Amino acid sequence: HESAPSLSRGKMPSYQMLENGMKTEYRAIEDDVEKRVEKSKIESFFTPIVTIWMFVIVNALNYLDRGIIPGAPNQFQSFIHITLNVSESSESTYLGLLQSVFIASYSVAVIAAGNLVHRYPPFLVMGGGLAIWCVAVFISGIAKYMGSFWILLFGRALSGAGEASFQCIAPAFIEDFSPPGQKVLWLGIFFSSITVGTAGGYAYSAIISTSSWGWAWAFWIEGILMIPFVAICCVLPFKLKNHDSPHESKNITLWKEVKTIFSLPLFNCISLGYAAYCAVICGLSTFGPTFFQGLQLFPDEQSASLHFSAIVALAGAIGTPIGGYITDKLSGDGASREQILHTCLQIMSLSSLLGMLFSLAATYCTTRGPFLLLLGAGVMWLFLPTGCCTMAVMASVPSRMRASGVAFSILVMHILGDVPSPVAVGALKDRLAPNCNTKRINGKEVLNPDCVNDEYGLRLTMVICLAWLTWTVVFWTLPLISKSVRRSVYKGADAKAAAK
Numbered sequence: 001h002e003s004a005p006s007l008s009r010g011k012m013p014s015y016q017m018l019e020n021g022m023k024t025e026y027r028a029i030e031d032d033v034e035k036r037v038e039k040s041k042i043e044s045f046f047t048p049i050v051t052i053w054m055f056v057i058v059n060a061l062n063y064l065d066r067g068i069i070p071g072a073p074n075q076f077q078s079f080i081h082i083t084l085n086v087s088e089s090s091e092s093t094y095l096g097l098l099q100s101v102f103i104a105s106y107s108v109a110v111i112a113a114g115n116l117v118h119r120y121p122p123f124l125v126m127g128g129g130l131a132i133w134c135v136a137v138f139i140s141g142i143a144k145y146m147g148s149f150w151i152l153l154f155g156r157a158l159s160g161a162g163e164a165s166f167q168c169i170a171p172a173f174i175e176d177f178s179p180p181g182q183k184v185l186w187l188g189i190f191f192s193s194i195t196v197g198t199a200g201g202y203a204y205s206a207i208i209s210t211s212s213w214g215w216a217w218a219f220w221i222e223g224i225l226m227i228p229f230v231a232i233c234c235v236l237p238f239k240l241k242n243h244d245s246p247h248e249s250k251n252i253t254l255w256k257e258v259k260t261i262f263s264l265p266l267f268n269c270i271s272l273g274y275a276a277y278c279a280v281i282c283g284l285s286t287f288g289p290t291f292f293q294g295l296q297l298f299p300d301e302q303s304a305s306l307h308f309s310a311i312v313a314l315a316g317a318i319g320t321p322i323g324g325y326i327t328d329k330l331s332g333d334g335a336s337r338e339q340i341l342h343t344c345l346q347i348m349s350l351s352s353l354l355g356m357l358f359s360l361a362a363t364y365c366t367t368r369g370p371f372l373l374l375l376g377a378g379v380m381w382l383f384l385p386t387g388c389c390t391m392a393v394m395a396s397v398p399s400r401m402r403a404s405g406v407a408f409s410i411l412v413m414h415i416l417g418d419v420p421s422p423v424a425v426g427a428l429k430d431r432l433a434p435n436c437n438t439k440r441i442n443g444k445e446v447l448n449p450d451c452v453n454d455e456y457g458l459r460l461t462m463v464i465c466l467a468w469l470t471w472t473v474v475f476w477t478l479p480l481i482s483k484s485v486r487r488s489v490y491k492g493a494d495a496k497a498a499a500k
Contacts, residue, residue: 046236048177055170056190058130058229060197061222062163065137067201068218069098069156070286071309072209074301074446077438083149091437092287092430094149096422098156099286106160106167107414113165114407115254122173122240122403125165127233130226133162137223141216155219166233168407169240171390175402176241181333184340188324188387195316195383198285202309206289206302240403257404260397266479267396267405270345271412273475274389276468277352279417281382283425283465285312290429294436294451294458297368301447311372315379316386323347323384327391341395344388348476355382356469363462382469425465432457 046054069076076098077091086094109129116125140155171187178186209215261267284291292304331343359378365371390406397405429436433454439446451458 046232048238049179051236051238052174052178052186052190054229054232055166055174056193058166058226059170059190060193060200061226061229062133062166063194063197064201064204065133065159065163065219065222066099066102067198067285067309068205068209068215069095070289071202071205071305072215072218072301073287073290074438075209075215078440079144079152080149081438083147092290092426093423096286096424096426098153099282099422100419101153102156102160103282103414103418104160105157106164107411107419109161109164110168110407110410111254111404114168114404115252115257116165117169117240117403118252122169123233123236123238126169127230129162129165130230130233131162133159134223134226134230136162137219137226141219141223144214144216164407164410167410168403171394171406172240172402173238175391175394177238181328181335184327184331184344184387184391185321185324187391188321188327191386191390192317192320192383194386195320196313199309199311199313199316202289202305202312206305206309210302252400254404257401258408261401261405261408264396267393267409269475269478270348270389270392270396271409272416273348273352273472274393274409275413275415275417276471276475277382277389277417278413279421280465280468280472282418283421284462286422287425287429287461288312290436290447291458291462293447294433295371295455296452297371307372311376312379315376316383319380319383320386323351324387326384327388337395341392344385344392344395345476345479347388348385348392349473349480351381351384352469352472352476355379355384356466356473359466359469360463363459363466425461428464429458429461432461 073095077095080086080091080094084094113125113129136155136159138155139158140152143149143152143155170190174186174190175183205215205218208218208221288308289301289304292298292308293301298304298307327340327343327347330347331340335343355378357378358374358381362371362374362378365374393405393409394402433451434457435448435450435454436458437448437451439448441449
């Protein structure tokens with residue numbers, strides 16, 4: 001009688017353990033089924049095309065942010081003058097610094113993001129970067145009420161770092177998941193949001209910054225709009241094609257990518273041409289409204305910003321997707337990456353030359369109509385190869401290194417283009433047109449009325465800036481005429497990477 005209870009007590013725990021184990025396993029199966037159902041729901045809604053359109057909206061918000069400072073130069077120059085107590089002749093240099101520090105931090109962060117996709121889910125990296133961007137734009141707005149130029153500078157630097165992951169991952173996704181024969185078209189649609197967003201940023205900033213709300217709200221509103229997209233990016237189920245196995249991913253070090261990619265002459269030519277191209281675009285966009293107003297084409301800052309943004313938006317919205325469509329049609333539906341690359345190079349070379357010539361012709365026009373017509377045509381030609389540039393970069397490097405290829409191209413583009421350009425153009429304008437600064441008249445920040453005496457200096461600043469496109473034409477034409485450069489196409493790059 002004593003042993004029976006103890007035997008019963010000895011057996012009961014084993015039955016209980018078996019039952020608990022079955023329950024745990026059943027719960028795990030249930031959880032797995034629920035996760036699969038949730039993933040299926042996400043995939044059924046966020047199809048590749050829907051995701052690409054979402055990327056278009058996110059890109060537009062990113063570039064809306066970039067247009068806020070140049071869209072209200074008088075407001076920000078006044079802020080610089082008050083917070084730093086610098087001379088009026090130096091305001092443009094500090095205004096350019098705000099743009100340059102954004103691009104500098106972006107250039108460094110994009111390299112890290114390009115390599116992180118080998119170790120973490122690409123869209124988790126993207127979502128984390130956009131979350132940092134949201135924090136950064138709120139800090140930028142706070143700077144106005146803190147009365148601190150340095151807080152604004154920090155906010156702009158942090159927003160550049162946050163945007164980086166999105167910009168190097170999205171193009172590779174579009175190449176992988178766009179419909180057959182439409183890769184460059186969809187890249188063109190994606191990059192058309194750059195011009196629409198930037199131009200919208202000029203108008204958006206000109207309206208909000210001059211209202212009772214002030215420019216701080218221009219930053220805060222865009223941050224609020226971005227938050228839902230941050231959450232969506234973190235749950236997207238897609239993986240980039242040609243993605244390495246976990247073992248291979250660990251072996252792709254940053255240094256290995258640097259050695260492989262920068263040893264390719266074709267990649268270097270495309271990137272150097274793109275750097276000169278972006279130097280001109282960024283320099284003109286930073287001071288575009290000032291040029292418009294200073295040349296007496298428009299009476300005030302808001303009118304100048306709105307018209308400048310309209311030209312940029314229209315030219316970009318037309319030129320960028322048309323460039324992609326033409327490239328796909330000339331390449332053909334069954335075109336290889338090498339054939340698409342050759343077509344891209346032809347369009348890049350021709351359109352950059354025509355864009356430079358039309359824009360230079362505009363600088364010699366003294367009346368509004370011809371000036372706007374020629375400048376609009378020039379900007380449209382310059383935006384035509386936007387999708388081609390990124391496609392050419394991805395086709396010139398090993399396919400498994402596309403994200404890093406885009407990242408390194410961005411680094412070169414910004415170190416030699418966007419970073420020094422606003423400061424250089426600002427300093428050039430201060431020297432050649434010293435009276436085109438901001439004055440406070442009747443309680444309002446306006447362009448110095450004496451700027452009319454510096455019209456020749458403003459035109460000369462534009463001519464010098466546009467002439468820099470000569471380097472773009474040279475570097476993008478060189479692969480078409482040089483056999484040694486043409487040999488370093490993506491097949492050779494893949495073979496070289498495999499050998500290592």
